Amino acid sequence: MTTVLERPWSNRQLAELGKAIRAGREAPKGVPEYEEVMLWYSELLTPVQQRIQNTDWSALGLGNVQGFELTSRVKTQSTLRDKLNRYPSQKLQTIRDIAGVRFEADMTLSQQNAIVLAMLGLFHDSSEGRVIDLRENDQHGYRAVHVEFRFGPPTHARVELQVRTLLQGKWANLYETAADLFGREIRYAEAGDLLGGRDIVEMLKELSRDRIATIEELLDRTVQLERSYVNMGDISILPLEIQEQVGWVVDRLQAIRENVGHRKDRLRVSIENMTDVLKQATGSRRGDAQE
Known part of the structure; x- marks a missing residue:
């Protein structure tokens, strides 16, 4: 990495912090606080994000900085506690x-595959x-x-x-919004019956x-076939x-690609509209709870 960060805590100290977070209590003496550890992880993300940001991705047809969206985050204490409680034997x-x-x-x-391979080299x-391919x-x-990258000593992190593709990202945002409405449990298990949540969540899964x-598979195959014909050389x-x-x-392949592209755009708009509807429902529910 561009900047090598040395982890200032031992495995034992982090394991003890994990136990405290899982139990919902303060960290014991001699153990770092959650905020201190997350600040270090945030600093670790900076050179990682910079290396990706400064890479020229034009060879993969994505342009340089303008061709993609890059964000970073560390887990909140509540989501970290949820994960530790879901896996009782796992250490922080x-x-x-x-x-x-x-x-x-x-x-x-195919471009997504190429990006992943490039990241491994980067x-x-x-x-x-x-x-970990979840497609x-x-x-x-x-x-x-x-x-998943594991950085060795002295970073140990x-x-x-x-x-994500555009549609994969839009769907993930939609599902996160649904989780705000129906409960975070839908990310790991079946939804409850609150506000008809079970049927809606199953519909969202089927949408993905x-x-x-x-659409993603059809567009990918069409682009690959079109490229193979275009690259035939002097015919x-x-x-x-x-x-x-x-x-x-x-x-014909160009026409199919354009048609699938239009279908993809319509689906993107539909997902964005569904996200807005669920956000409004979440806001209304919170308003009712405060009355």
């Missing part, structure tokens, strides 16, 4: 997504880079590709990189697994009949 220092960077772009699945100084085997509808996945040496057939195929 072994949680892979305490610190995370999110890379999101309007890209195809952080070659990581002691371990593990790819085929989603988590309650959530689809993306995650890369993990950073999770989330790589069916419509979004289908003027081929018989005129073959040239015409190639031209017809290219025209």
